[in-house]
Each structure stands twice: as structure tokens, then as C-alpha cells.
Amino acid sequence: MKKVVFNDKLCKGCGLCVAACPKKILAISERVNAMGYAVAECVNERECISCAFCATMCPDTVITVRKEVSETK
Numbered sequence: 001m002k003k004v005v006f007n008d009k010l011c012k013g014c015g016l017c018v019a020a021c022p023k024k025i026l027a028i029s030e031r032v033n034a035m036g037y038a039v040a041e042c043v044n045e046r047e048c049i050s051c052a053f054c055a056t057m058c059p060d061t062v063i064t065v066r067k068e069v070s071e072t073k
Ligand code: SF4
Pocket: 004, 020, 021, 022, 023, 024, 025, 026, 042, 047, 048, 049, 050, 051, 052, 053, 054, 055, 065
């Protein structure tokens, strides 16, 4: 399951999340949303530490960060 989920429709490509990520795994992609903004994406989910700095920084609440959920039981 994805840890970092972007609501592409709302992203303005401002790059604040990219700057905030301590693991440097966020980037502005080449995908453009309906508003004409290049949207942010996570390029290496495995490195994500679920700190949610990206979600906190985003002015448009685009990002949801899920904690890693144990698959046992
Ligand atoms: S939760 Fe933390 S490590 Fe993961 S993408 Fe966001 S800022 Fe980076």
C-alpha cells in the first residue's frame, strides 16, 4: 500500500513538500493536472519514514501519509 498519497487535483506544484522531505524522495513530476500544474510525486516510497513533514507543509492539503501497517493478523 502506498504510504504517501497525493490528491493530484489539488496540487499546485509549489514544491514546498519537495523541500520539506528529510529523505529527499519527493519531486515535481512531468504529469500535469487539470489546473495545468505539474504535480508532486514520491519517487522512492521505500525510503519514506512516514514523518508527514510533507503533508504538514502542503498549503493545499494534497498529501496524506499513512503509517506502515503491520500485515500480520
Ligand atoms: S512522510 Fe516524510 S519521508 Fe515520507 S515523503 Fe513525506 S516528508 Fe518525505
